[in-house]
Amino acid sequence: MTKADRAEDDDVLYGGTWLTVRAMQRSNGQLPALSWYRALDGRELGAFRAAATNVENSWRARRPGIVRTARIPRSSQGLTQLRVTLPAAKPPHLRAMFLRDEQVMWLTHGFSTQKKILDLAEIELGDSIAADWLQQRSAS
Amino acid sequence: MRPTGEDVRTRRTYEEELLVGEVVETVSGLLESSQVQRKELASRLGVSPGRVSQMLSGSDNLTLRSLAAVGLALGVRFELHPVAIRDRAGTPAEHDPPAPDWLARLKRTATFQFRPLSRKPAQWRAPVRTFKPCENHEPAA
Numbered sequence: 001m002t003k004a005d006r007a008e009d010d011d012v013l014y015g016g017t018w019l020t021v022r023a024m025q026r027s028n029g030q031l032p033a034l035s036w037y038r039a040l041d042g043r044e045l046g047a048f049r050a051a052a053t054n055v056e057n058s059w060r061a062r063r064p065g066i067v068r069t070a071r072i073p074r075s076s077q078g079l080t081q082l083r084v085t086l087p088a089a090k091p092p093h094l095r096a097m098f099l100r101d102e103q104v105m106w107l108t109h110g111f112s113t114q115k116k117i118l119d120l121a122e123i124e125l126g127d128s129i130a131a132d133w134l135q136q137r138s139a140s
Numbered sequence: 141m142r143p144t145g146e147d148v149r150t151r152r153t154y155e156e157e158l159l160v161g162e163v164v165e166t167v168s169g170l171l172e173s174s175q176v177q178r179k180e181l182a183s184r185l186g187v188s189p190g191r192v193s194q195m196l197s198g199s200d201n202l203t204l205r206s207l208a209a210v211g212l213a214l215g216v217r218f219e220l221h222p223v224a225i226r227d228r229a230g231t232p233a234e235h236d237p238p239a240p241d242w243l244a245r246l247k248r249t250a251t252f253q254f255r256p257l258s259r260k261p262a263q264w265r266a267p268v269r270t271f272k273p274c275e276n277h278e279p280a281a
Contacts, residue, residue: 046153053154054161058169065172067164067198086157086164088199 013037013107014049019056021098021105024133032129033096033107044084044094048110051084055105072097074123077130079108081118091115097126106133147230163207163218164198170214171196184213221247 011031014021023033040048051068058066067087072079077099084094095118096110108129111122171181178196182189195202195210202210211218224239225231 042147042149043153046150046155047157049150050154050157050161053158054165057162058165063165063169065165065168065170067168067196068161086161086198088194088197 010034014052014105016053016056018060019052019103019105021052021107024099024106024108024129025136026129026132027136032109032125036096036110047094048084048096051082052105055082059103072118072123072126074118074120075127077127077134079123079126079130082107084110087116095122097122097130099130108133148232151230160198160201163202164196167196167210167214170216174214176214181210181213185209217251219249221249 011023011025011034012020013023013033023031023037025031037045037048054068055066057063058068068083069080070083072081075097079097079099082096082098082105084096085092091114092112093114093116094110094112097108098105099108100106108126109122113119113122170176171178178192179189182192185192195206207218222243224243225233228234228236
């Protein structure tokens with residue numbers, strides 16, 4: 001188990017029967033996804049858990065055509081976005097970015113946006129968190 | 141401890157979003173697996189392509205009737221399998237008796253087997269019925 005993989009209870013944001021969602025930790029100790037998660041209100045938290053369960057069911061059953069997730073072509077780290085609120089829901093849209101490692105979804109960070117198209121700044125932030133995290137993993 | 145309003149909102153949103161999400165994901169998956177375009181689904185349903193997009197994006201609550209029609213159009217049946225929530229803390233049903241046993245038996249729901257009505261097997265013949273006079277009665281005059 002690498003340093004970044006170290007099981008800290010605090011970095012688990014969702015524990016399903018098959019899928020776990022965890023927050024990536026930066027080298028400075030920050031967990032941006034965890035900070036975002038802790039700031040969610042009751043409805044947003046319910047939506048986040050529902051989105052994670054939908055993805056869990058899709059991945060486990062190999063159900064194609066997943067709507068809750070979408071590859072981010074502009075991401076240099078190969079990030080995928082998680083649509084916490086469904087695409088056609090009224091704004092603000094809740095989104096998060098992640099890398100998948102088998103049955104673990106590693107979140108870089110989450111955010112709220114009024115637009116359906118992802119901001120380049122959010123993609124760059126996600127890429128920087130993922131790059132930092134991947135570097136820690138490969139170093140240890 | 142009595143659940144707070146926040147807990148109830150979280151649980152309720154979870155159930156709503158999960159169900160809507162499962163429908164959207166399953167229909168989307170069926171379209172991809174069966175290589176049916178949205179336009180074709182709209183044609184099968186007799187609605188506009190815009191209406192299909194609404195249905196599949198989760199923007200609009202799909203009625204149960206519409207869902208049954210979508211299922212039929214794609215060759216599947218959406219069955220209702222209520223599952224008892226194990227952890228009821230934080231739900232309005234927290235102090236209710238346990239979920240009834242018959243819920244589990246609904247996992248195997250009865251279905252009616254439709255068969256073509258117009259076609260008869262090649263060797264089919266109308267059954268010939270023979271009647272015997274009943275011995276206990278006097279023959280008709």
